[in-house]
Amino acid sequence: MEASIAQQIVDARDLAACGQPTCALVYYEALIPHLSKYITTLNDPYKQGQYSNVLKTLQEERRHLQDIELALYEFKKAPAAASSRPSQLDDPFSRSPADVHDGYRGGGPAADRQDGDPEVWRAPAKAGPRTGTSRPRVPGSNPEDRMPSWARKQPARADSISTQSSAAAAGNRRRAASISSSSSSAAGRPLAIPARVDSWHRRPGSGAAAGAGGSAQGAAKAAGVKKSEYLGPDGDLVANLERDVLDRSPGIRWTDIAGLKEAKRVLEEATVLPMIMPEFFTGIRRPVKGVMLFGPPGTGKTMLAKAVATECGCTFFNVSSATLASKYRGESERMVRCLFEMARCYSPSIIFIDEIDSLCTQRGAEGEHEASRRVKSELLVQIDGCHSAEGGERQHVVVLAATNFPWDIDEALRRRLEKRIYIPLPELEERLELLHINLKGIDVEPNVNFEMVASKLGGYSGDDITNICRDAAMNGMRRKIAGKTPAEIREMSKDEMKEPITVEDFVQAINKINPSVAQKDVKRHEEWLKVYGSI
Numbered sequence: 001m002e003a004s005i006a007q008q009i010v011d012a013r014d015l016a017a018c019g020q021p022t023c024a025l026v027y028y029e030a031l032i033p034h035l036s037k038y039i040t041t042l043n044d045p046y047k048q049g050q051y052s053n054v055l056k057t058l059q060e061e062r063r064h065l066q067d068i069e070l071a072l073y074e075f076k077k078a079p080a081a082a083s084s085r086p087s088q089l090d091d092p093f094s095r096s097p098a099d100v101h102d103g104y105r106g107g108g109p110a111a112d113r114q115d116g117d118p119e120v121w122r123a124p125a126k127a128g129p130r131t132g133t134s135r136p137r138v139p140g141s142n143p144e145d146r147m148p149s150w151a152r153k154q155p156a157r158a159d160s161i162s163t164q165s166s167a168a169a170a171g172n173r174r175r176a177a178s179i180s181s182s183s184s185s186a187a188g189r190p191l192a193i194p195a196r197v198d199s200w201h202r203r204p205g206s207g208a209a210a211g212a213g214g215s216a217q218g219a220a221k222a223a224g225v226k227k228s229e230y231l232g233p234d235g236d237l238v239a240n241l242e243r244d245v246l247d248r249s250p251g252i253r254w255t256d257i258a259g260l261k262e263a264k265r266v267l268e269e270a271t272v273l274p275m276i277m278p279e280f281f282t283g284i285r286r287p288v289k290g291v292m293l294f295g296p297p298g299t300g301k302t303m304l305a306k307a308v309a310t311e312c313g314c315t316f317f318n319v320s321s322a323t324l325a326s327k328y329r330g331e332s333e334r335m336v337r338c339l340f341e342m343a344r345c346y347s348p349s350i351i352f353i354d355e356i357d358s359l360c361t362q363r364g365a366e367g368e369h370e371a372s373r374r375v376k377s378e379l380l381v382q383i384d385g386c387h388s389a390e391g392g393e394r395q396h397v398v399v400l401a402a403t404n405f406p407w408d409i410d411e412a413l414r415r416r417l418e419k420r421i422y423i424p425l426p427e428l429e430e431r432l433e434l435l436h437i438n439l440k441g442i443d444v445e446p447n448v449n450f451e452m453v454a455s456k457l458g459g460y461s462g463d464d465i466t467n468i469c470r471d472a473a474m475n476g477m478r479r480k481i482a483g484k485t486p487a488e489i490r491e492m493s494k495d496e497m498k499e500p501i502t503v504e505d506f507v508q509a510i511n512k513i514n515p516s517v518a519q520k521d522v523k524r525h526e527e528w529l530k531v532y533g534s535i
């Protein structure tokens, strides 16, 4: 959780630093409520204070970005006035506000803003060659290169058709590569790929594309596809989504996860088995549409999803809510639609949406933005169509969602996530297993009683236990290097550094690290499980 928040902060600040206030604001708006919620789950007052300071800073930064947006809007208010200043435009060192953000280029406020909705901006214009002057770019200095791909400018269609088609073709090649790699890493079942976008609705395994036996180049050859023919609907968006969300086997297996037997069984039944024996999962035994993993932070929800991806051998789409949150009107819905269309095409597939609470809170809640409501509605419609039979063949797509705040999820979405699995804090046996998993290959003194250590870790999450193991394992090294200069430390060999973990190391680590999960949070989850749990 903390790592994901830190990453989101880095992304948001990166975008702000790249001069993309609108995109950055999208991140800040997802991040700030997320962080405030997280702070309420903390019971360590020191940590709470630190995070509250971070929150304040982020709110301040968001205010600055809003000011910048407003200032840009003011600049754009009088386009005629702006264009009647040729001397400024001629000066290659003065940038027009339109150059600062392409989303504001041309058309003035009436064209940029959606009628009646001052909050939502149109997506950056796609058509039309770039006009006006701009500073020549230093190669490699393009700030867009550092942005998430979905937020990058889309290639202007009118500029050159071959630019787009080659980008899209590159996406096609990437898709081909990723599928063939996932097919070889998984259960050995080859997944064929549609060779071109206009074969979206062709099921893998049928037609010329599949004739090449899953080999991308072979399939493309068999279909006689030329790069320039790759001009399907939303080709650019598809290429972006593939790059951002298509997960190449994350490499985590069931055996890497301690305990959670019931969760593994339900996940296997809901996701893995229907892919292995689809003929059995028909009629009343149809596979579930969605599964929700909920529980306190650091209990292994994301790990479980990654294990599903590795074990089931299907196409895995790993989507974060931030990817789907676009402030541009219509862009998020389009992304959701496109994502599900891709998933159906690559069926069987799993769409994993981590931290879904930041995307799918109750509709109609106070302060809810209209754009966000539309994304939720689109998501509901798409989940309903997950198992649609197309061309007489059933397509298997499962939505897997994870959250720390199940009570915030929209009720219609909750209904669609038919299996709602509680991922609790580890019990004694699981804690013991966690100690063994974490300390695999590490020297531990023979007199360390793991059962005793595990019994002291009641109330700690899996992540906390990993931290304790890490800290205990560092203690030996700390003792070895105490009082030495950096030069002396550099001289030390690897073997000299080695020192087995002692009971004292565990005691010290446990004394230093408190559980990260509050008891009241656990209670709240248990109460929600009683009312809405479903396995």
Ligand SMILES: Nc1ncnc2c1ncn2[C@@H]1O[C@H](COP(=O)(O)OP(=O)(O)OP(=O)(O)O)[C@@H](O)[C@H]1O
Pocket: 001, 002, 256, 257, 258, 259, 260, 295, 296, 297, 298, 299, 300, 301, 302, 303, 304, 402, 403, 404, 434, 437, 461, 462, 463, 464, 466
């Ligand atoms: N059951 C488990 N088995 C093995 N490792 C675990 C388990 N639970 C947690 N961990 C450890 O905790 C870390 C965090 O786990 P993970 O990211 O899956 O938690 P999460 O439930 O998704 O948390 P959050 O709700 O904050 O996103 C893992 O990298 C792993 O080291």
Ligand SMILES: [Mg+2]
Pocket: 001, 301, 302, 303, 354, 402
């Ligand atoms: Mg997680």
